[in-house]
Amino acid sequence: MNNELPVSGIQVIDRAVALLDALAREPGPASLKVLSAETGLHPSTAFRILAALSEHDLVGRDGANLYRLGPHLLRLAGRVSVALDLREAARPVMEWLRDQVGESVNLTVREGDQVVYVERAIPNRMMRVEQVIGSRAPLHVTAVGKLMLGEAGKEAIQDYARRCGLPAYTANTRGTERSLLLDIDASMARGYALDDEEAELGVGCIGVLVRDTGGAAVAGLSVSAPMERRRPEWVPLVEEAGRRISERLGYKSSQG
Amino acid sequence: MNNELPVSGIQVIDRAVALLDALAREPGPASLKVLSAETGLHPSTAFRILAALSEHDLVGRDGANLYRLGPHLLRLAGRVSVALDLREAARPVMEWLRDQVGESVNLTVREGDQVVYVERAIPNRMMRVEQVIGSRAPLHVTAVGKLMLGEAGKEAIQDYARRCGLPAYTANTRGTERSLLLDIDASMARGYALDDEEAELGVGCIGVLVRDTGGAAVAGLSVSAPMERRRPEWVPLVEEAGRRISERLGYKSSQG
DNA sequence: ATAATGCGTTTCATAATGCGGAATAATGTA
DNA sequence: TACATTATTCCGCATTATGAAACGCATTAT
Structure with a gap:
């Protein structure tokens, strides 16, 4: 609901990054509702992408309904x-x-x-x-x-x-x-x-x-x-x- | 050409993560050739995904033909x-x-x-x-x-x-x-x-x-x-x- | 010089892929 | 218990990403 995102030629990647950025912006864990609102994505779309990112540990989950950035980011960042x-x-x-x-x-x-x-x-x-x-x-x-x-x-x-x-x-x-x-x-x-x-x-x-x-x-x-x-x-x-x-x-x- | 990747339900994301992981595995910057071989992706596909990731600073480029992990990973990791x-x-x-x-x-x-x-x-x-x-x-x-x-x-x-x-x-x-x-x-x-x-x-x-x-x-x-x-x-x-x-x-x- | 090779990059027709509306399940609340 | 809200699954459709092939551009070999 804020800034226009750069468009990279691959829609899913733009959206995945938008979700990661939204998570980074949140002070703590965030719900699907919040994230889909924040990024303007359809809840079902946001859910699917978050599930995919979870599979790779780029996002993690607290309890049942809260998402946060995942530990794989630490591993990648350690190799920048x-x-x-x-x-x-x-x-x-x-x-x-x-x-x-x-x-x-x-x-x-x-x-x-x-x-x-x-x-x-x-x-x-x-x-x-x-x-x-x-x-x-x-x-x-x-x-x-x-x-x-x-x-x-x-x-x-x-x-x-x-x-x-x-x-x-x-x-x-x-x-x-x-x-x-x-x-x-x-x-x-x-x-x-x-x-x-x-x-x-x-x-x-x-x-x-x-x-x-x-x-x-x-x-x-x-x-x-x-x-x-x-x-x-x-x-x-x-x-x-x-x-x-x-x-x-x-x-x-x-x-x- | 090595491990089988987890399948997340979204192909592009699996592939993007595979590329990021391949980059993390490399000691230094890597060429498109190496990365597409390492991940088994068609060069044109790898190129397109790397270009998209570059747009978001998840990967960076050294010179013309070398890719490396990008600084946006540091930003995200800082917020894990x-x-x-x-x-x-x-x-x-x-x-x-x-x-x-x-x-x-x-x-x-x-x-x-x-x-x-x-x-x-x-x-x-x-x-x-x-x-x-x-x-x-x-x-x-x-x-x-x-x-x-x-x-x-x-x-x-x-x-x-x-x-x-x-x-x-x-x-x-x-x-x-x-x-x-x-x-x-x-x-x-x-x-x-x-x-x-x-x-x-x-x-x-x-x-x-x-x-x-x-x-x-x-x-x-x-x-x-x-x-x-x-x-x-x-x-x-x-x-x-x-x-x-x-x-x-x-x-x-x-x-x- | 010139050709040839080996890359990276762009194009484009194709179908596979991700999309999102709607249905269902789970969760929280009154 | 009933209701409201949110998360998740399903599925037909069209958009999207795909990869073969062509192109451009160095660098190397002849």
Whole structure:
């Protein structure tokens, strides 16, 4: 009863994904009634698809009449390739960094023209910045996204700017190719990037790149905090954490 | 070209899951050729389904011709309800326990007649016991599974025994209702359970239950180690870890 | 250079597949 | 107990996914 779903060419798959997404949106288990209403599917259709998904453990059942997401999703998610070694390597370092700064730490990878959040460590505070694992953001409004663009070279940045049009998320978003290029240049030169309320008002980030054995930038690490709590002295800590994760991935950072 | 797939009543979903599983089996990205061969699907069919899954980010693409599991799986897995708060609460304690004993620590929940591994902490050693997140094992061959049976009561154990027939995984598996009942009785009485090479030769476990606010056993926590390295003095550590996780879930353990 | 091979992708006629209305069963409620 | 609501099964129909074949595009072999 809300958003229009992407159409993939296979109806059943669109519908199955719609049901999985509806289940993900629910706080707890959900009934067939709710799910068919939520997705706009005929109850009998929703039932049949849910039964099929149950058969594969993509959904599970509580009691007789309640559906929830199933454990097979955990197995599949554990094999999301790009994030496998990376997440394992990053997690303890991310927790260290979170404890150092007391703010949310995120790990992202590039996926086309966006970054995807693949791992996080959140502090135990009332007010904190919280990203959903698997969610996305455009490259030009995030600290690590800007570094990833910088890594790809000036032409790639221009391509990106034309392709996406640099939509503004706040008044601070780098909305012109020129301002974006300047920002990226400065960020690449000093080795870390900032996001000064460019994605969301009140939120500031400090980000660095994470590299693997071959020196390729495979991920981004960032601290996200309410703007008024962000401190410049975190920069070396974020850099240190990025270096540690890169080392765990086999990157030799010893270049003068 | 291998296992027979469960048939769910919806062909496309069976096939889509087969493709996802095939991708999960691959160490890295896989080509259409490989995937269609692996699943026995016509290349054109596999292509169409993979394209549909891509549209929903359930699969992603590397370069032009390589498929891999997609980031939307991370988002969905993050919402697998039973494991949400639980995993978050358990993770730091699991890491503490892993560092104490230097062996693999697993968190499991009951799912029908099996336990499902939902979280783990593995030590940095050459030889270690390693469970795949999302994989399953029958209740009667695992330490925590036996506790979960005990929690359900004698009748439930007998039902289970008749339903599943207590298949033997090793010579040590409790293969009779009598031996299983005795073991479970003893385990419940002392508050922890052992698995003495009952699931796999050479592997021993120590397990305890994790409880939530209401006192319900929502999960199991266990240490799995090569049999010759397992130490009885770990028992209080495992109990301590179980208690800490339960406390983080709101359970008041102050009884007796 | 040129042909040949081996992929990935698109097209399209066909029938098998999933669809949804309606009937039935199960569950919850007054 | 009767009623209302929800879950599940059934089944004829048309939509849907199917897979053979053709096409495009590299890369490799000749």
